[in-house]
Amino acid sequence: MTTTGGFTLPGEAGHEAFTLAMAQRWGADVIRDSDGTQLSDEILGSGHGIYSTLCLIRExxxxxxxxxxxxxxxxxxxxxxxxxxxxxxxxxxxxxxxxxxxxxxxxxxxxxxxxxxxxxxxxxxxxxxxxxxxxxxxxxxxxxxxxxxxxxxxxxxxxxxxxxxxxxxxxxxxxxxxxxxxxPEVAEHILDWLDRWCVEHPATTVVRFTSLFYNFAWFWGSDANLPHVYADxxxxxxxxxxxxxxxxxxxxxxxxxxxxxxxxxxxxxxxxxxxxxxxxxxxxxxxxxxxxxxxxxxxxxxxxKKAYVFYDDSWIGLEPYSGRFAEMGFDGLIKAVFSGYEARLCAGVDVPVRELRLHPYLFPVDLEGRPTFQPGVEGADPTADLRRYWVTLRRALLRARIDRIGLGGYLSLVEPFADFQDEVAQVADQHRRILALHRAGGPVAAPVRVGVLTAWGALRSWTCSGHLHENPDLSLLHVLESLAGLGFDVSFHRLDEVAEHGVPAGVDVLVNAGPQGTAWSGGDGWADPRLVAAITTFVRGGGGLLGVEQPSAADVPGRLHRFQLAEVLGVDQDGGDRHVLARRRFVVDPDHPVLAAAGAADDLPPLPGLHVLRDDVRVLAAADGVPVATAAQVGRGRAVYLSGHRHGPASARRLEDALWWASGRERTGLTTSDPGATAVEIGGVVLVSNDTLEPRTVQVLRDGVALATLDLAPAALHELPV
Amino acid sequence: MTTTGGFTLPGEAGHEAFTLAMAQRWGADVIRDSDGTQLSDEILGSGHGIYSTLCLIRExxxxxxxxxxxxxxxxxxxxxxxxxxxxxxxxxxxxxxxxxxxxxxxxxxxxxxxxxxxxxxxxxxxxxxxxxxxxxxxxxxxxxxxxxxxxxxxxxxxxxxxxxxxxxxxxxxxxxxxxxxxxPEVAEHILDWLDRWCVEHPATTVVRFTSLFYNFAWFWGSDANLPHVYADxxxxxxxxxxxxxxxxxxxxxxxxxxxxxxxxxxxxxxxxxxxxxxxxxxxxxxxxxxxxxxxxxxxxxxxxKKAYVFYDDSWIGLEPYSGRFAEMGFDGLIKAVFSGYEARLCAGVDVPVRELRLHPYLFPVDLEGRPTFQPGVEGADPTADLRRYWVTLRRALLRARIDRIGLGGYLSLVEPFADFQDEVAQVADQHRRILALHRAGGPVAAPVRVGVLTAWGALRSWTCSGHLHENPDLSLLHVLESLAGLGFDVSFHRLDEVAEHGVPAGVDVLVNAGPQGTAWSGGDGWADPRLVAAITTFVRGGGGLLGVEQPSAADVPGRLHRFQLAEVLGVDQDGGDRHVLARRRFVVDPDHPVLAAAGAADDLPPLPGLHVLRDDVRVLAAADGVPVATAAQVGRGRAVYLSGHRHGPASARRLEDALWWASGRERTGLTTSDPGATAVEIGGVVLVSNDTLEPRTVQVLRDGVALATLDLAPAALHELPV
Structure with missing residues (x-):
């Protein structure tokens, strides 16, 4: 243990010595309670900050x-x-x-x-x-x-x-x-009750609201074959x-x-x-x-006391990206995270302290019922779990500042897992080092600004709905996960706002991704010709467009295409109503900057009926006879189409290269020879992370020139001078 | 050669002896010219009927x-x-x-x-x-x-x-x-020219129009990558x-x-x-x-002379199923056929003579460019081609009367293929025997009447558009091909007619099949609540419904389901707009009359988002976690859903069993123990056909009781007493 602070430890009454030992080992400055645990006087009086969890509507x-x-x-x-x-x-x-x-x-x-x-x-x-x-x-x-x-x-x-x-x-x-x-009597009661509670809990330094008033929707059923009806x-x-x-x-x-x-x-x-x-x-x-x-x-x-809010469960109405979240006066926001995009979601909120609650939760089983903290049980390996989650998250932490991390659950379960204790100590130290570099100046961003276009826009920045493992096939969520670790500035925009006001001045490349009809690709919002005209003139005038899966898809009477931006993308999808119209032949030519670093595009799924509209559209990859990756110069701008996106080192690198190419700029700044490794200039140093769980030999390059070649241990974080 | 008549032979000038020898060998009563061939005086004077091919608009x-x-x-x-x-x-x-x-x-x-x-x-x-x-x-x-x-x-x-x-x-x-x-000057010229032509061609007994005035649509392009633009x-x-x-x-x-x-x-x-x-x-x-x-x-x-019309190429406007075709006074209709449904299409027209032009065409290559009549060339096997086409067609001929069959092309190409000459002789004899049985009373139909529901209805009976090999994935066309050889009466109905007048009195089981939005499943015609109510009350009152692929599919605002008949079928497909709604669990129970004869349903494709609506819907088969075959009792009626249909012996038998089950009747009449064989009572005998190209041992059953067990040679046609 080399540093302290920025770490929240779940304490547990009856395990006071272990609690305090771990607090020291991991550099914890705060101890919290969890569902099902209490903090004893010995812990409350230990000199640490104390988080107390409250759920006002059911207390x-x-x-x-x-x-x-x-x-x-x-x-x-x-x-x-x-x-x-x-x-x-x-x-x-x-x-x-x-x-x-x-x-x-x-x-x-x-x-x-x-x-x-x-x-x-x-x-x-x-x-x-x-x-x-x-x-x-x-x-x-x-x-x-x-x-x-x-x-x-x-x-x-x-x-x-x-x-x-x-x-x-x-x-x-x-x-x-x-x-x-x-x-009104409920609101009054809540306020009175909270006031009383604060009086009765002098040791608490932070009230951790879990969360406010309204849970996300969750209908339960009475049929054995339909025990849950709806959850969103x-x-x-x-x-x-x-x-x-x-x-x-x-x-x-x-x-x-x-x-x-x-x-x-x-x-x-x-x-x-x-x-x-x-x-x-x-x-x-x-x-x-x-x-x-x-x-x-x-x-x-x-x-x-301070007031933090946990951004899950009864979070409805909080909307940290409404533009008015700060009016509530919270001192901190805590987000449970599995993925990098969730860390960016937390990091992007206008609030003094942004904290992540890491996984694994200190429970005998994880959210999907698999064993975790069960010594000797087949498949239980919380240390590997933590390392995998941390490597996933860390890409995002290199790009955006997170102030605190922490754990939740029953701390005593950790006692038999010495290697887990070591791993947490390393994670906590890495977090504190990254945070220090953010404070020392932060990361150097790429000069390409990406605008993600959805029906929700900024209100739901850095999220779709739910975790990645709950939406394993949702291309936009995978795009967000890739973007979370890339160096671009990312902003989020609503279709109707772009229709009304045009493409925002700060955007170099627009991204539209997801299945037809969804809020993610935008649905019938694409019927607005102002939106289509705004993006068409933006790209033809020199802007960039990246479409994924069914970008701009809407079946509108009288229109030529399903993809309303088809004339820009240079590809369209036949929904079956043009079945007897011939498909333009094409040759696959993978020798293109979009695929240069990631190599093959074998992971991209064929979309039935996808076809190219013009000979000047370069087909970079095809599957089952249909293009799955294309690139086109459109006027002074550029458009890239990918039939899907599933986050991984190679596909994230392809996405990065597609965004650079679509922007029309020469690629500059830091990169690595291996998509499994990230190099970031931050706070006056170069951090190089091995984002995989295998050892890697990685060349670090700046503006295409080699800076160093490193042998990186699995999950390693390495520091170079600028 | 045992019989003569009902056979049209393509003659070829310069090969008079061979022409006449084949005419005798195959029992031809008519000799025709073809594109690129002439008939010499020796042939014209040989005592056979003579067909002459004319295409009025380009002569x-x-x-x-x-x-x-x-x-x-x-x-x-x-x-x-x-x-x-x-x-x-x-x-x-x-x-x-x-x-x-x-x-x-x-x-x-x-x-x-x-x-x-x-x-x-x-x-x-x-x-x-x-x-x-x-x-x-x-x-x-x-x-x-x-x-x-x-x-x-x-x-x-x-x-x-x-x-x-x-x-x-x-x-x-x-x-x-x-x-x-x-x-007007064109019409007058055509009539004058035709009159002159008739005067100049006294030997012609039948003018064979190919066809009348308007070709089906076919746009050609100028781009090397888009040489054809549109064909329908x-x-x-x-x-x-x-x-x-x-x-x-x-x-x-x-x-x-x-x-x-x-x-x-x-x-x-x-x-x-x-x-x-x-x-x-x-x-x-x-x-x-x-x-x-x-x-x-x-x-x-x-x-x-007689006037026949060829139902291809410039057929537009003929519409043999318009109800007014007979007004033109044609003496015969000739249809080029690859499949059984095309034979039924021809057989169902109200015209004195219905003739099929068989494949292979007597050309060095077939329509797809593969070698046929090229001695010694790898892959060229016209005898096998003929047998395959004949076995395919014959199923339909057992059910509906065809008066004549024939060939087209260069007869001289047949000379080196003695086995082909034998095969044609057998085919011609089988045709004449089947025709005789039709004339002696015809086939006994099953008591279940099937109504196929499309946007086109009766106007386009027994066809979608084009041949089966041009539409290999079109479920409705495969359904028609299976129905072509089954014993049901089949009628065709328009969605808007059923909406207006209700389900026709003569229908026991309605079939709706095909992809969403097409004329085949019906498209937005399903938005009409009268249609949905008519079919719902029909089934709940004791009728049957078979839905295939995306039956009754239309996304209509305010409706509960994509399948507008979902409450009848008991299944629906989520188009993505109900992604977070839970799916009812189900158990697969394949022990059901619909699968009893055909066995497994491994050939049925999973339709993403398909789900059952009620526990009383029996799931007979599933793939990728979604049902692909279901059956439900609905009020006093029954509904079956199949996620697709691709014609073959087993799947045709499954379709047959599904229709029987949906009708609510006990299965009666003839059947076979092997889906690859058909048994039909026709003209006072039982014909048993081996519809495969392998030998089969087949039990023939009537009302579930064994009549005979037969060892059938490949493609054999066997006759039993009733």
């Missing part, structure tokens, strides 16, 4: 039980029922967990519920349906038509409590409930209730209906482009969360 | 050259051009073959041409563009927008002439031109010209524009659901073709 279950109608709510859509005659009966909660949901039949049935004929896509007038005993009966039904009901439910079991309870088989342990802070990390479905709906209508003058949330059973899935009214709703919820959040932070500050 | 090239503005026309769309400034110049014929097309700049430029801003999908007003020297200049263009011109061209080289010329490298041999019979066997693109357009507007009162044909470069591809105005156009062209065709037939009849 006072006794109070919640005494106020049974003040729980959080949401809309559900019933199962569809097909009419055989002119009456249909729909049992509303069929298929849903009655442990999680109870019908709200006391407030807003006539006002908010909607019955739809889903065969016509139209609403059934209110006079033609009635509710009784949890069943809606529709009169005047059309035989052969299918009907659904959108209805309000109250949730009687908070989702994270539910998950831990069910996963760990906690039997009759209490179900925690989530109160709805839109009810970015959805505002759980912010709905009669109070909020009425306030929204009052405040905005807009109509908002159940169907704006239910969306024929799609709900407000983040991967779908958001509707205008849903965007407005998220802003409306943001105002509320910010206001009450600010009041909670004020309470904490009044007691001389 | 008198001298006349055509003397009337250079009376050629056929069509619309083309220019290449798209993107504006950098406010003026765009578009060179109209760029990329198109100027051997095929010349600009029609003398008639209808202002009246019919259209310029489009394809970035907005809107038309540029006529005052903002001008034509000069083959270039259209657009003023007031928006930078970054892309423009195209729809314009009229005259065709100066008939497509079949062009194909033969280019393929055979005929150098300076004359280019044949296709005259436009909408010009069912398209009416070549029926367009100013005379016809004006007549259509006059007659119907409807507006029709260039864009109704160009359709943003899709043209009138048969695989896309036709627009209402295009349907009306095909009927309008049909009226014209019928009228002039009738007058041609009358000329032929006046000379005491």
């Amino acid at each position: 006072d279950n006794a109070w919640a039980k005494a106020h049974p109608r003040l729980m959080q709510q949401n809309f559900l859509m019933s199962r569809p029922v097909t009419a055989d005659g002119d009456r249909v009966e729909i049992r509303l909660l069929d298929g849903y967990s009655t442990d999680q949901f109870v019908l709200n039949d006391w407030d807003g049935v006539e006002e908010f519920w909607q019955v739809h004929d889903r065969t016509t896509g139209t609403e059934v007038p209110a006079g033609r349906w009635a509710l009784a005993d949890g069943v809606v009966t529709v009169a005047g039904a059309v035989p052969g038509h299918t009907y659904t009901v959108n209805f309000l439910v109250m949730r009687v079991w908070e989702e994270i409590s539910m998950y831990n309870h069910v996963t760990n088989d906690w039997g009759d342990r209490e179900h925690l409930m989530a109160v709805e802070p839109r009810y 990390w970015g959805s505002y479905d759980f912010t709905v209730n009669p109070v909020a709906l009425r306030a929204f209508r009052e405040e905005t003058g807009l109509t908002i209906t159940s169907e704006d949330f239910v969306n024929a059973g799609r709900y407000t899935s983040t991967h779908n482009p958001p509707s205008d009214v849903y965007r407005r709703w998220t802003a409306f919820v943001g105002d509320f969360v910010r206001d009450l959040g600010r009041r909670c932070v004020d309470v904490v500050h009044r007691h001389g | 008198d090239n001298a006349w055509a050259k003397a009337h250079p503005r009376l050629m056929q026309q069509n619309f083309l769309m220019s290449r798209p051009v993107t504006a950098d400034g406010d003026r765009v110049e578009i060179r109209l014929l760029d990329g198109y073959s100027t051997d095929q097309f010349v600009l029609n700049d003398w008639d209808g430029v202002e009246e019919f041409w259209q310029v489009h801003d394809r970035t907005t999908g809107t038309e540029v007003p006529a005052g903002r563009w001008a034509l000069a020297d083959g270039v259209v200049t657009v003023a007031g263009a928006v930078p970054g927008h892309t423009y195209t011109v729809n314009f009229l061209v005259m065709r100066v080289w008939e497509e079949i002439s062009m194909y033969n010329h280019v393929t055979n490298d005929w150098g300076d041999r004359e280019h044949l031109m296709a005259v436009e019979p909408r010009y 066997w069912g398209s009416y693109d070549f029926t367009v010209n100013p005379v016809a357009l004006r007549a259509f507007r006059e007659e119907t009162g409807l507006t029709i524009t260039s864009e109704d044909f160009v359709n943003a470069g899709r043209y009138t591809s048969t695989h896309n659901p036709p627009s209402d105005v295009y349907r009306r156009w095909t009927a309008f062209v049909g009226d014209f073709v019928r009228d002039l065709g009738r007058r041609c037939v009358d000329v032929v009849h006046r000379h005491g």
Whole structure:
């Protein structure tokens, strides 16, 4: 151990000596509690900073039980029922967990519920349906038509409590409930309770909110074959209730209906482009969360403590990239991370302290149920896990400043793993060295500025929705993971903003990636001709474009192409409606700067119906007879198309080279001979990382000239003079 | 040789003895000429019937050259051009073959041409563009927008002439031109010429029209990498010209524009659901073709000859399934066939004589350039080719009557192939025996009536567009090929007719098959709730439904499902907009009547995002984690889903079993223990065919009881008493 600070250790009562030993070994300046652990007086009094974890909406279950109608709510859509005659009966909660949901039949049935004929896509007038005993009966039904009901439910079991309870088989342990802070008495109670708590916990230096008021959406089912119905990390479905709906209508003058949330059973899935009214709703919820959040932070500050917020679980409404996050006054943001892009997500937020909670979590099993801290158990290797995660993350830390790292869980589990203890010590030291270099001047960025174009834009910078292992096939998320470790400045932009204002001045190369119809590639936002014209003139005037998978894809009547930027990219995809039109022949010519460093493009998947539009489009690689990588000069600009992207050392290097080439600039600055290694000029030194778990011999080059050749141990971090 | 008749032999001058020997050997009652062959007086006087092949629109090239503005026309769309400034110049014929097309700049430029801003999908007003020297200049263009011109061209080289010329490298041999019979002087000339021809050819007993006036669409390109631009066997693109357009507007009162044909470069591809105005156009062209065709037939009849028509090449407007084909008075219809469904297509037409032209064509190479009649050349095996084609076709002939078969090409090529001569003799005898059984009472059909539902319906019965080898992945075409040899009555229905009038009374099981958006599965026709309600009530009331690939697929706002019949089928496909909704778990249970005979369903492809909607849906097979075959009881009816279909003995048997099961009837009648063999009760006997090229031991069963066990030679046709 050579340095201290910037490290948060999970303490554990009953293991005081080990806690303090590890605190010293890893240079921890802070000790935290975790779900299921306590800190004893010996730890609290050890002179370290103390984090205390609070989840305000479920902390006072006794109070919640005494106020049974003040729980959080949401809309559900019933199962569809097909009419055989002119009456249909729909049992509303069929298929849903009655442990999680109870019908709200006391407030807003006539006002908010909607019955739809889903065969016509139209609403059934209110006079033609009635509710009784949890069943809606529709009169005047059309035989052969299918009907659904959108209805309000109250949730009687908070989702994270539910998950831990069910996963760990906690039997009759209490179900925690989530109160709805839109009810004034709930908000007042939360503030009072927090004030009291601060008085009672003088040792706490940082209140670590986990998180604020609204969990991401998570519907549980009652069928053995459908135990979970819907989960979306970015959805505002759980912010709905009669109070909020009425306030929204009052405040905005807009109509908002159940169907704006239910969306024929799609709900407000983040991967779908958001509707205008849903965007407005998220802003409306943001105002509320910010206001009450600010009041909670004020309470904490009044007691001389800091307030940090954990950016997971009940994070909805926080939106660290809303541009107004700083108004809440948080002193720190903590993000649980598996990947580099999540570190960039944290690093990019306007907040004094940005902290990462590393994996593995100190638990016997990991999130996917595999053994971790179980001595002697086959497959359990937490040291290898940590090293793999760290090497993945570190690429991002070389590019953007993270102030603190830490662990969570049961520290005592680490005791038998001496090699894990060593590995954490090295990780903590590397973190502190990288942080020091950031403070000494930070990294030198490449002169190419990349703008990522999605339906969400800056609001959801550096994320899609969920972790990479939850979205293993999502090309944009892999692009973000590659970008997280590359030297480009990266900004995020909304399609409609570019349509309105043109390509932002600070962007050299635009990136659009993902499957058709999603918020990631942009969906029907591409129907706006202003957007297409803005990017076309941008590229023809000298800008760069990188399209991945189905860039700018939207099937719009009267248009020539599925890819609305096809004339720029020089490729398009036939959706089947041009099947009998001949495909232009091409020759594959892999000798191109885009493939120069990464070599082959065997990893790129063939997209059926993809074809080149002009002979001046260079095809760099093909599979199953269709191009998978192309490059074209377009006017004074350049466009590159890749049929997919899956992050890895070689593909990240290819992406980097594609961005350089598309920018039209000669490549300058540092690079390495091996895509598995990164070289960064930072704080007056050159850091060279081996981003792989094998030894590598790596040449470091500046502006194409060799600086040094290094033999790097697995995962090594090496320092050279500039 | 045991029987004679029903066989058409291609004669060849200079090989008279061989011609007559083969005529006797194969029992030919008719001798025909072919492209490139002549019949000598010795053959003409041999006592056989004589077919003479005529293609009216290109027979008198001298006349055509003397009337250079009376050629056929069509619309083309220019290449798209993107504006950098406010003026765009578009060179109209760029990329198109100027051997095929010349600009029609003398008639209808202002009246019919259209310029489009394809970035907005809107038309540029006529005052903002001008034509000069083959270039259209657009003023007031928006930078970054892309423009195209729809314009009229005259065709100066008939497509079949062009194909033969280019393929055979005929150098300076004359280019044949296709005259436009909408010009009254052309129609008169055709009739006069035909009259003269009949006078000059007394030996001809049958005029074999190849075919009438309009070829299917076929655009040639000028780029080495795009030598063909567009080809569609069912398209009416070549029926367009100013005379016809004006007549259509006059007659119907409807507006029709260039864009109704160009359709943003899709043209009138048969695989896309036709627009209402295009349907009306095909009927309008049909009226014209019928009228002039009738007058041609009358000329032929006046000379005491018969008139047959070849249903290929210039077939557009004939539409044998229009319900009005018989009005033309043809004595016979001849169809070139590779597959069973093409035989059913021919057999189902209301015309006195239905004749098949078999493959292989007597040419040194086949249509795909592989050697056939080349003695000693590796891979050339015309006998095996004939046997394979015959076994393929024969399944259909057992089910529907064909009156004649024949060959085409250079008979002399057959001389070195004694085994081919034997094989033809056997084929001719089998044909005559099957025909005799049809005449003796015909086949006994299964009591299950199948209705195939497409956007085209009955008009395009027993076909999609083109041959099976041209559409190897089209599930509906494979379904038709399987149905061609099964014992069900098959009818064809249009989506909009079912929406309007309900499921026709004569249908027991509806079939909908093909990719989303196509005319085959039906496209946006599924947005009509009347259609969905009609089929839903049909099935719930006891009907059957078989969905293949993406049945009833259409993405319609406000609907629950991509498959509009998902609530009936019990499965749906997520198009990505429900990615975070959980998928119902299922168990695979292959023990079901649908798979009982065919066994495994390993050939069925996984369709990404396919999922079951209810626990009562039986999953019979799955691949890559998604169901590929399911079966469900729905009310009193039944529904089966198959993710694809590729014709073969086992898959055809599976399809048969699926249709029986969906019908709800107990299977009755004849079957075999081996899907590679067919048993049919026909004309008072049982015919058992080995539909494979290997020997098979086959048990024949009636109503589940064994009738006989047979050792069948490859391709054998065996006869049993009833």
